[in-house]
Amino acid sequence: MHSLTAFSEPVLRWGGDPSGGAPYVYADPANPQTYTGFDYEFAEALAREMHLKAEFVPTDWESIVASLQRKEFDVIIDGFEPTEDRAREVLFSKPYYLFRLQLTVKRTDNLITSLEDCRKHQKTVGTLVNCAASRLLDQGGYKSKAYQDPVGAYQDLELGRVDAVLMDVAGEMFYARQNPKLKAVGKPFQTGAYIVGIRKADTLLLGRVNAAIDTLVNNGTVERIFRKWQLWDEEQIKLRTTKEPVFEMTNTKLNWSEGLIKLLKAASVTVLLAFGAMIIAVILGIPLAVGQSNGGPLTRALCTVYIEFFRGTPVLVQLLFLYFGLPVIGITLPGWLTAIVGLGLNYAAYESQVYRTAFQAIPERQWQVAYSLGMHPLLAFRRIIFPQAFRIALPPMTNDFVALFKDTSTAFAIAVWELATAYRELANATQSYLGIGLVVCCYYLAMSLPLAHYAHKLEQKLQRKSTGILSSGADK
Template identity: 35%
Template sequence: MFKFFMILFLFSGFASAESLRWAADTESGAPYVFYDAESLVMTGFEFDLVQALSQKMNREPRFVQNAWDGLILGLNNNLYDVAINGIEITEDRKKSVYFSEPYYATHVKIITKQGDTRFKKLSDLPSFKIGTLGGALSERILRSEEGVKIVTYESEALAHQDLLLGRTDAIFLDAPIAKYYSEVDKRFQIVPTEIGAMTYGIAISKKNPELLKSVNRALSDLINSGELKTIYEKWGLWNAATASLFGDTTLNRLKPTSFDKYKSHLNNDRSWKDKFEIYQKVGPLFLKAAWQTIKISFLAMIVAVVLGLLIVGLRLYGPRPLQYLTTGFVELIRGTPLLLQLFFIFYALPGIGIEIPALWAAIMTLGINYSVQESEIYRSGLTNIHKNQIEAAYMLGLTKWQTFWSIQLPQAIKLCLGPMTTDFIALIKDSSLVSVITLVELTKTYSLLSSTYYEYFGFAILTATLYLLIGMPLVILSRKLEQKLIK
């Protein structure tokens, strides 16, 4: 009985543990946070850090996917509690967020194709095309060198691919990235020179100073106990700079087992059997992402159709002030990019106290954007109806709204069905933009998995096929309805 109550007590304590929402970008995220190619389980040295940190803080870690360049923005909008993703501690970032004590120290490396001897130091880079990650400290260092032709990337894997294709002359990346993408591939070489010392910190909102204290206490415990060093040793990332930061001059004690495991899964010469097993493994993830795309697209189209009808009704038949208002609204939405509208609804509105969950923000933004296009389609259909029919309706005593719903709208649908279908197909494709507001849909899943397995071509074919399968039933249905209406 005593054991039963002890187990019950422990379980209740675990269940009541407060969550720690942490954000990172897993797209080509090795060695920070990424998906293991064999098990498709999240891993990485920062993933291990979060697990150890959460345990020290007695909190339950809960992951939130977000694009790297949106991590600070999402943090300040309370989408998560902390951001941990190789974020360099800089003075300008300190103005926006708190940073924990540094948990890792490193530098930047120049990476070239094997055998290229042109680059030995930073001053050798001007006049050449150099790839780097956008928004990272490495980009700022490059911008301090006059004459460097900078090419920015969102993905480490794509930066390496472009170097191989000759689109850039070299790439300039943090040392941990160089180790996991360049050192393991004989087609690349890393220039020995260490450039631009930097430290990584855990970003925390300035609205949460108590969390900063808790994180720093837990980090201090992990450093003093040697747990953090153990994590870095496992990943082959323990270095002199971090040893100096921690005041620990002891040598490596452990083999880099996690790094060795990562290397063992890097195989560009896969057999058909290996590829088939990979596709079996990732199939459910692609289907889940396809369902997310379907859900967002269909709900957004419902919003677009309903709102589009309202807009065209007010624009054509409403009072003069409402006609001007709706015309202005149409021009505003039509004249601004969809991506900007997504950022405004999801990131800007919380600044005035309006917080909308990511899924509904995506549906609303796509729905509002396409409602304007729908209203223009309806307006075109309605204005093509012969005036004699409308005049006859008025002579029979029908009001403007009765004429609209009973006579004009049914005929307009016949004229608008084709353009509406085209609009919906375009909306399905534009739903790929919602990954910038923490949602993982079909295109984002392609990006994540292709950078995990380096299977860009095959996964692109699979993704394109799924998009076609999503849109094809609507195309077939639309054609059948058109044929029926013509008859």
């Protein structure tokens, strides 16, 4: 029996992601408590035509299909494109808008005149994750960089972090067309469609949605909405002149051998981020710990402010600040370096507290003994205090390092392609969340378990040395 959930009350609940949704659906700058966008207006018109009240349910784009399946809302309306993997999970309505792709470069760039030039000159093209443009770039063998929202892509184009951006005309119109630093090259190409996504069981709802779309297309409501947003073009006439879908679904079946290789490459980036950030955290954490414990009043205050700031604010916000904020003052770092520095600065605050506790665990008399032997403070610290404190600090350091491996996933927000980002891309493109997720978990375990095992062995070795027991004697 088909589900009639959508008709149990006079409400059509529709899901969309407002965090990166302009001009689809986003918070209205004039009234941030409400939303606007062409998809928002279309959803309102669709619900009215169905004699229902539209209710917007904000959700995350990457889990939007799963949220639909969990019945958090009734339909998906958010620039939703038909693909083969999605066809296995949801029903597709008739298209209500036909989009094309547009390539954008910096206004000073005279080398790139077409997408083919990007492949010819090995230029990096930015685009959104899991969209028609990203699939085109992947299948064509282009160098690409995926973003969670259009803002980051076009900002990176301005800053020279990517050489071009390929996006739907809707995104290009809203974010790039009026930007004097950017320009569109070539004409829009490759037609795709935006459709309404509906649960497989809701076939009756699909029929009502399709009937409402036909009415909105034929009575001019769709044209009025998209003309308002400056998105109407001659391509939309096809919606009236044909009864069959005017788009082709993209084949997104996962090639597991290539997928595993892609995840392995992403895992290597995760290792680079984790080790690079931990080196910074260790090097910076020691002077922070010493300064907070034994420094003068000003030094203690500065160290405390640093530690509380980085422990009291989310690492994701810190990464976004470094990535998008520093260019305002002329400092532009690549994404991977921003992630290493940001995570390193954040974890330095936590490591400093580990070291401070370890230093305080060393009896004060050991400093006095070192001084009586003629050692100056730095030598006493290096030869007497630090080796003992290191043995105490090693277990929590290991825990922090394992946690750092997982926190590298926050780098997705600044378009760093690491293991968690690769998982999102592949899982969203294929809807194979379980299979790919298990593989990714195995990759994380393969990186963290040997580290934990080695740290445990090192801890035992240092403990034996500290008690004066030789390894051979310990085995007897």
